[in-house]
Structure formats: C-alpha cells, structure tokens
Amino acid sequence: MIMNEFQVFDPLKDDVNTVPALSGNYIFALRKNSRLPDIGIPVTYTKFRDYDVIYVGLASNSLKDRDIKKHFNGNAGGSTLRKSLGCLFGYNLIPRDSHYNSNGKTKFNVTDESKLSDWIKTNLIMFYYPNKEFDSVESLLIQALNPPLNLDKNHNVINSEFRKHLTKLRNSKPNYYYNNTIENSNQNNLGKELYVKIWKGYLPIILSAIKCKQKTMTLDRSLFESAGNRKNSGYSFRLDIANGIVPRKSGSAVARDLKKVLDKSIDFKTLANKKSITISLNTNFELIVQVI
DNA sequence: CGATGATCTTGGAGAACGCT
C-alpha cells in the first residue's frame, strides 16, 4: 500500500538534504498537541500514522528544492500552505511584488512570514514519498485524508464550511495602495494541453467544413471525456474568428487548445483570411462550423 | 551553480448571462 512508502521529515531534527530532489508527494500533519488556529469553525481531521493531516501536495520536479523549502521558508506568494496558515492566523495579505496588479499574488509582511516559519517548524511534521505517479497519488491522498487546507480537488462534505471560510480569508484583497482595478488577475497553473492532440486529428475535417461554408459534425465525446475532466463545466464553447484571428477563451481549455491548433495551421490562416468564421461545440458534441 | 524570488500557465467550479 502506498501509505507505507512515506518517510517522515521532522523540520526540528532532520536536514532538508535528507529529502531527495525527486518528484513525489508530501503530507503535512500537526504534531501531537498542536492545533490549527481557531477560526470558530470546528475541523474534523483524518489521521496519518496517528498525526492529524492538514495538507497534502505534489512536487512534479523536486520534493526538496522547489516545494518543501518553499513551504518551510519562502513566502506565502509561493506556498499555498503558508498562505492558508497565515490567513487562519489573521495576518494581513500584502502584494507579493510590484506586479500585483497583473499577477494578483500576495504574501505577508516580513515579521508575519517569519512568525509563520517558526510556527510551521515547531507545530508541523511532514511525510514524503518520492514517485512518478504524483498526480494520481495526490488524488488518492486528498480522498483518503480529507486535508482541511486542500481547497482544490477537495469535494468532501466534511469540513466544507471550514474550506469555504478559508477561501474567503485567502481572497481578501490587500487593503494597501492597490485599490485601483484588480481585474484580469489571471494567475493560476498546471496542465499539458489535454485537447491539442484531439483537435489535431479533427483539423482536416474542420478545414473542409470551412470550405463548405457550413457544416455540423458530431465529434467523439469519449475522446474529450477521457482527456480531461469537465463534468460540471462542460466542453462546449463558441469561437468567433475574424480574419483568421482566433479569440482566446480563458475559461475553456477545450477552446483554447483548438485555438492553438488553428493558430499553427498555415492552411487555416489562408482559408480564414478576410472571412468571419464561427466554430462552436455544443453539449451534444456537435461541432458547428459557419462561414459568413 | 544552487538558492531564492518573480512571472506565467493550465484546468476546473460555479456564477452570470441569455436564448427559447
């Protein structure tokens, strides 16, 4: 069983260099007699080797370098764990750097970050497991351990109220000088163009549909569903293309990946020149191509 | 060259929108 593979790392005793610079997963838990700051909402913990788990994560490159060190020392702008803990402590978020308006990243002041580092060292203990299947292992860990500080991918009913409140705390805007528009702060991460391959396969048909001016075709939904997981948000989109310029749809990975394929196709550029083309995919996986 | 810091990217959830 996977759970047996984890090694312990005690920040008070162990050298960071004992953690390998390999990909893998890690678990943060409270030491005995330690507890998370009380925000008035009870938290239910799941134990891992008799310790209450608070957070699990993955390191796709190096457990030691990028991720662990960031959690124990960096700042909240690079560590989800630090940011969540600081918010629970009631520290004020401030812009992480001069690009706050575009990246939306936040951290705490030097004093608070330092207090946080001390608290983490004395109250938390970590377990790590170097492996290559970190994505699926992470899902397993979240399911099995229901860590209260894991917000993404955590749909457990237990602690949902706590997580909702934590999300709110994390999203409180810095009240400093940055009250001028905080729009377009699209910062985020992960992923590998899940749908590009599929669209490459469909490109010839799409091109011929454009030549026909109007065509509807049903795509293989299983291709999309096995590539990504959009059970709730769906796969549908609509792209209005003018003069070969394909708009970027920030909310739809499916549409974004089609844009990538179209943008790379010289044949498409030639065909789309001086035309208005609409490509849409509905929930029945019918791809509708229209040329005006 | 490794550590640290700054910037960029992706997929997903759910709210808002808008058509019939």
Place this chain on the structure above:
DNA sequence: AGCGTTCTCCAAGATCATCG
C-alpha cells in the same frame, strides 16, 4: 422557467530570472 453557454475567479504549481 429551464437550460445551454460564457465569464470570472481560483487552486496549485511550473518555469523563468536573478543573485550571491
């Protein structure tokens, strides 16, 4: 009103840049 579509926001790093 209902439901499909689009928009907005967010989690969680990945990657690029810089510094000692």
